[in-house]
Amino acid sequence: MTTQSRKSPDAARRSEASRRAILTAAFELVGEVGYAKLSIEGIAARAGVGKQTIYRWWPSKGAVLFDAFLALTEGQDGREAALPDTGDLEADLKTVLRATADELNDPHYDEPMRALNTEILQDPALAAAYAEKLDGPMKELKKERLRSAQRAGELSDDLDLDLAVEMLWGPLRTRWLERGGPLTHAYADRIVETALNGLRHRA
Amino acid sequence: MTTQSRKSPDAARRSEASRRAILTAAFELVGEVGYAKLSIEGIAARAGVGKQTIYRWWPSKGAVLFDAFLALTEGQDGREAALPDTGDLEADLKTVLRATADELNDPHYDEPMRALNTEILQDPALAAAYAEKLDGPMKELKKERLRSAQRAGELSDDLDLDLAVEMLWGPLRTRWLERGGPLTHAYADRIVETALNGLRHRA
Amino acid sequence: MTTQSRKSPDAARRSEASRRAILTAAFELVGEVGYAKLSIEGIAARAGVGKQTIYRWWPSKGAVLFDAFLALTEGQDGREAALPDTGDLEADLKTVLRATADELNDPHYDEPMRALNTEILQDPALAAAYAEKLDGPMKELKKERLRSAQRAGELSDDLDLDLAVEMLWGPLRTRWLERGGPLTHAYADRIVETALNGLRHRA
Amino acid sequence: MTTQSRKSPDAARRSEASRRAILTAAFELVGEVGYAKLSIEGIAARAGVGKQTIYRWWPSKGAVLFDAFLALTEGQDGREAALPDTGDLEADLKTVLRATADELNDPHYDEPMRALNTEILQDPALAAAYAEKLDGPMKELKKERLRSAQRAGELSDDLDLDLAVEMLWGPLRTRWLERGGPLTHAYADRIVETALNGLRHRA
DNA sequence: ATCTAACCGAGACGGTACGTCGAGTCTTGAA
DNA sequence: TTCAAGACTCGACGTACCGTCTCGGTTAGAT
Structure with a gap:
């Protein structure tokens, strides 16, 4: 997502450490407690981050989760993968x-x-x-x-x-x-x- | 659903009017405010019913919604429908x-x-x-x-x-x-x- | 205070135990941490009470404190006191x-x-x-x-x-x-x- | 106030323009929104000043307000006033x-x-x-x-x-x-x- | 005339508390 | 016993500010 918030925070000053901690915490938590019990508050606590830092950069719980997935796939990046093509x-x-x-x-x-x-x-x-x-x-x-x-x-x-x-x-x-x-x-x-x-x- | 609650309320005494009001309210509300903002409290208020009456007979918000759908299809019941079969x-x-x-x-x-x-x-x-x-x-x-x-x-x-x-x-x-x-x-x-x-x- | 809230909660059903716990907690806390650091949240926690129960019956932190004082003086009640009058x-x-x-x-x-x-x-x-x-x-x-x-x-x-x-x-x-x-x-x-x-x- | 902060900022380099803007903003704001809703952030925003500039020179909201009053009376200074003395x-x-x-x-x-x-x-x-x-x-x-x-x-x-x-x-x-x-x-x-x-x- | 250390505006950060909503439980009084 | 009503504890919401902390950019004063 990384959607622009209405107050347009200054992305240049954004803390990369916090961003990573939030995405990791979100991904782990959803696996542990399930989606229904996943809360912004819980993510912030697990990530050691203020709630505002989440609200500043993401519009919703779902957007955080989405970015968490994006971050996962980005880890596999640069490979320009292709499906197997044996001719069969x-x-x-x-x-x-x-x-x-x-x-x-x-x-x-x-x-x-x-x-x-x-x-x-x-x-x-x-x-x-x-x-x-x-x-x-x-x-x-x-x-x-x-x-x-x-x-x-x-x-x-x-x-x-x-x-x-x-x-x-x-x-x-x-x-x-x-x-x-x-x-x-x-x-x-x-x-x-x-x-x-x-x-x-x-x- | 109509799943049995642990206290196994006496189904014989159940108020049919309340049941119908709850299902109707749930169906209408989900259409009006969306699923995310659908609440038991809202359903109870719309149905003119105490919250306990919902908790007594349904285990979750989803179960109410499910029964609301069931009630809809039951309305079409008794016809033993079949798909068209023209041979083509x-x-x-x-x-x-x-x-x-x-x-x-x-x-x-x-x-x-x-x-x-x-x-x-x-x-x-x-x-x-x-x-x-x-x-x-x-x-x-x-x-x-x-x-x-x-x-x-x-x-x-x-x-x-x-x-x-x-x-x-x-x-x-x-x-x-x-x-x-x-x-x-x-x-x-x-x-x-x-x-x-x-x-x-x-x- | 006991000011009427806009939703006019039913005073008849009010929990006397909660009311007393809140007033006691408020009075103790203000003595311990001072007024500046007195919070509704703190009072609720100390009293073992939901925040909503405070907000339901009092319009402000000050109103709670005021009632806490009232409760104190009511404890001394029934005496119909008078100042000393020795003639001098x-x-x-x-x-x-x-x-x-x-x-x-x-x-x-x-x-x-x-x-x-x-x-x-x-x-x-x-x-x-x-x-x-x-x-x-x-x-x-x-x-x-x-x-x-x-x-x-x-x-x-x-x-x-x-x-x-x-x-x-x-x-x-x-x-x-x-x-x-x-x-x-x-x-x-x-x-x-x-x-x-x-x-x-x-x- | 103008109390010394622990880091002892260099008063010689202090911006007089910022100081005045802060005191003016504080005085105006307290009149507009009341003391309870007066905030350091609000003062800084109104004065067009960074929050740190306030924290650097004043220890508290009250100290700012106090200086704002001092500045007012200093305006009337140099006259060495006295109360009327007509003999009656x-x-x-x-x-x-x-x-x-x-x-x-x-x-x-x-x-x-x-x-x-x-x-x-x-x-x-x-x-x-x-x-x-x-x-x-x-x-x-x-x-x-x-x-x-x-x-x-x-x-x-x-x-x-x-x-x-x-x-x-x-x-x-x-x-x-x-x-x-x-x-x-x-x-x-x-x-x-x-x-x-x-x-x-x-x- | 530069260097350099401070101030400055700006604003992200980890936090605390706000006042509100709703969950699910419990109690009361009427039918 | 069920029901409408609604107070209760609890947890999370999204917001406002706190006081601290960089970040560049000015702006002296000392070199």
Whole structure:
């Protein structure tokens, strides 16, 4: 977020130490006590920081959480990652979806991620920021892999790539959100097969 | 919900008028002030009811909201509805998905539904109740239509129907949750076509 | 004070235990930490009471303090006290003024009384309440003794009794407020003599 | 005040413009918002000055206010004033007390003066400074007039002049502090008469 | 004529307390 | 026993100021 507050504090004088302490505290706390019991007051206390320092730089609890996630991904930065591309689309997609399933199963990420999704649900501004800063880059990688498959003739040229990505990763995400069942590798594989081949019966 | 409280109040003496007033007030309020500002106190005041009457019969804010939704669907009850089945699966699915899109676009349902989803995200018990009482019956109707298509040879016999339903309705729901774009009829149609035919290019 | 709050809480349901705990805590705290550092939060914590319970019944810190004093004097109630009247006005007044000086010298009363005066200085409503409930009864006793002296021919009939009281007790009070010097019995005696005889030289 | 701070700032480099701006701002603000809502931040903002500049030169809010009053009286300085001395003590005292009453009635001085008195009540150091710098010189003038009356045989030689001053000006000041009634010329006159003649009845 | 140490405006910082809201519990009196 | 009403303790909210602490930028006075 790092949205400009109405009084426009002087970002040049901002304390980097406090910023980091706040993001770390927020991320840890949401994992420990859950999102519902996460409070600005608690974050400030854990971070050893005045509440005002949080209110000065973030408009809401959700914005802090969002920046905490951003800070995490920034740690992985500079790598300009790409999805695996062995030439076998189906195999590659299975590899990636299995990894996604594993990540979602990691209890370390479950509660914070769930918390972030809760906020996104309620806050359009946060949803937009999420789409742009966190989900966007990853989605671009996915689409790039699909584009590569289009060039290789595996996927049709007029495919809606956004929709394709949604159809591949959506079921996993939905099952996670709604706790609709276990996120197994077998499930990941079945999604890939079903999406690629379509629902329709073929003779 | 109507979960049993630990003191197990005597349901026989329960005031039906208060129950209805509470559910109505909850549904209206969540639409007016949003989920974040919805409070038990506010519901009680609007319903002209003591707070204790709410705490006596419901374990949480989310449970009240959930029952409010249940009450809505019960109003439509007794009809044993089914999805349209003209013999043309693709056309039927488009019809239904367009209707779903329209419903999600209805501002009257947007905020309450979003609120319910927020709670479900955080509360596994509520998620289970939602899956069983609200989403379940509708999902069964969808799967029934697909089963009919299997019988007609339009869909393969070994298709995972749950996954199929997710693949058809998931994108619409995800786009709505994340406010990822307009929910148009054209989008609904494209989902159906893509899901049925699969992503893979065919010669 | 016990001023009516705007929401007019139901005094019948008021917790007497909380009320007493609050007044006691306020009185003790002001003696321990001084008026400047006296806080509603501190009073609530010491009294084992929610802040809201204070805000519900009192409009300000000063009003609590005032009621704390009222409660003290009510403890001495039922006695219908009167000032000593031996027939010798000068001796009686010296007795009473010496007692007043002793009281002001008592460190137990100094800080709370000073605190109350601070509030009175700033708050006209509180000043009026003080004049009526705390200072008034005592002043009436003083005037009654002077009236008795008028009847005995010791004081002239057209004397302004309010002014007389002020002239007798004022110097003591002012010296105390301004810390203008020690409040000795000798000083008390000199006040009485000077006030009774007047400043003017007599042949 | 101008009390030495522990870091002993270099008074030679002190900005006179800032000092004046601070004192002016403090005096104006206390008149506008009242003493309770007077804040160092507010003064600094109004004066266009950094907070540190206030903390560097004054130890407390009260000290600033005190200096603001000092600055006012310094404006009237260099004249070596004296109270009127026509030879008629009673008339002269009535003149001066009427003037005092008028001053206390001036709303322009009421709030600031009340604020200063509030601080004096709580802060012994400030009380001493007040007694020495502000009240002292004026009291000396009053005592000088009384001494002149002693020489003229109007007042007895063994009169306690401090007590006499207190007895004359005290009632006015007390009535003002406690808002005990209107400060009229008639009241001023009655004080003088009562104090001079004493309370005692004379045949 | 520069150097340099202080003051200066500005304002971020860790804190304390404010006065308010709502949570969930408890008590009272009427039905 | 349920209900409306609402007082209670408690915890968090978001704000206002506290007094301390840099940060650059002036602005002397001593070199």
